[in-house]
Amino acid sequence: MDIVIIGAGEVGTAIAEDLAPSHDVTIVDKDPDRAEDLKYQLDVLTMSGDGTSMQTLQTAETEDADLFIACTDDDRANLIACGTAKTLGSPFTIARTKSNEYLKTWEQNRSAFGVDFMVCSDVLTAEDIVRVIGLPEAIDIDPFAGGIVQMAEFEICEESPITGQTIAKADRFESLTFAGLFRGDNILIPSGETRIKAGDRAVVIGSPESVQSFAMDLASDKTPGSADEIVIVGGSDIGYHAARLLEERGLEPTLIEEDKDRARHLAEELPETLVMQHDPADTEFLMREHIDEADVLLAAIDADERDLLVAVLAKRLGVDRVVATVDNLQYVDLFEEIGIDVAINPREVTAEEIIRFSFESVAENLSVLEHDQAEVLEFELDADSELDETPIRELDAEISFPFVIGAVTRNNRLIPPRGETKLREGDHIVVFVETEYVSDLTCLA
Structure with a gap:
């Protein structure tokens, strides 16, 4: 597939690297130094130029592209770039936006702006935050197989009840699979005898009920079973959308x-949220309002x-x-x-x-873990697999x-994966695999 990324x-x-x-990828960026660096960093074509310019897009051979992704930090530039790309050819266009207003307009008319698929960063981030808040101790969580399966990642601390245990002893749940362990810079595919250490990040895949039970079992005594405060x-x-989703x-x-x-506006928009106008760094105010009694605090100020x-x-x-939002990935x-x-x-x-959507032709769902060290993918097996x-x-x-098969669903029912489980046409399988082997895995499915 020919892909142009603006x-x-x-x-x-991150998209190009994945x-x-x-695929054959071309990246366009206004900064010539950045474009030159990526030429050697990634196996892609790069060029410098304005992604909203028809001449630039023609030079990038956008008319022959199958997929066009506009993901700069400028919402309007992304929309203009997609509209321009549509005048040159018929690529499938994906636009990144931070504005929920643009998203609402596009949802009313899916042909608006010349965009075939729109990704709203703020809404996506809020959804991610709310999922994490809903699961004690989790640092990442994604649904698979229409919600029948969940993937969750947990950091194991010194006080955790499973620290020092083997996988066989810690795995006490019928519909749960320990898919992988991140230990320092290494990825471990665990066996029953693998011993869990403090500092490990454990990836589990299973039914939502089993994942929730595991989270509760993992939680220390002071960790709340549910985040009510x-x-x-x-x-x-992001803060607004998180509050809105929590209200829902x-x-x-x-x-x-x-x-x-801004506080007055939020109070009008969020009827079930208590909005307080004050300096959040005022320690006396925080103590007076008993912020220390909160189950979860989200820092979402828009300044790292x-x-x-x-x-x-x-x-x-x-x-x-x-939980904190961090705009600079390096932080x-x-x-x-x-x-x-x-x-x-x-x-x-x-x-x-965007990567998840781009992989839809070979994988129905995808989750990227630990800054692209590993991925969890969902496939539906066909007769040719x-x-x-x-x-x-x-x-x-x-x-x-x-690799590890973390879950199998058949006719919308979860089947715990065991050695004797025979995979069949129509099964949805959820697999944990290191990123470097994703292409090899997709060839098999």
Whole structure:
């Protein structure tokens, strides 16, 4: 497939890195130095130029492209680029936007702006945050197989009840599979004898009920079983959408916004949310309002330095769980290293959604883990699949690269994967695999 990507920032680079091994990718960016760097960093064609210019898009041979992705930080430029691409050929166009208004317009008319698929960073990030908030101790969670299956990632701490246990002992749930462990810079495909260590990040796949039970079992005594008291600091678009989604779940969060006009607007838009206008870094105010009693605090101020300050302050006050949005991808590890429970980067969330959609021809769903070290993919097996009518235990001998089948669904029912389970045409399988072997896996399915 011929793919043109407009924008070589964090989003565009992540998309290109994932798609380049299987497709012919061209990246266009205004910065000639950035374009030149990517030429050597990735196996792609690069060029410098304005992605909204017809001449630039013609030079990039957009008229022959199958897929056109506009993912710069400028919403309007992305929409113009997609519209221009449609005048040159008939590529499938994907536009990134931060504005929910553009998304609403497009949802009313799917041909608007010349965009075939629109990704709204702020809404996606809020949805990701709300999923994580709903599962104790989780740092990442994604649904598969229409919600029948969940993938979740957990960081194992020193006090965790499964620290030091073998996988065989820790795996006490009928419909749950330990798919992988991230240990430092290494990925482990665990066996029953693999011992879980503090600092590991465990990826489990199974029914939502089993994943929830595992999360509850994993949680320390001070961790709440459900997040009822939720405080959102920052009335940014992400903060607003997170509050709105929490309201839809029947919750009544508290939102702190410093700007008086913005706070008034949010109070009108969020009837079930307690909106407070105040400086969120005022320790006396936070103590007076008993913020330390919150189950979860979300820092979503739209400024990494302020988010970091508020997140650290919340931890010092004793908030059980702190989630923060981090605009600069390079700061994500810093946030987590100093004790912030979950750091979510909107650009990374956006790139994952676009990659997921781009893979739909071979995989129905996809989740990118640990900055693209591994992926969880969902496939539907057809009669031509090499996996059809094959027992799972035989796959290890037949397939040279490591992978784990985390779940199988058949006729909308979950089948726990066991050695004797025979895969059949029409099955949906959810697989954990290192990113470098994704192309090899898709060939089999």
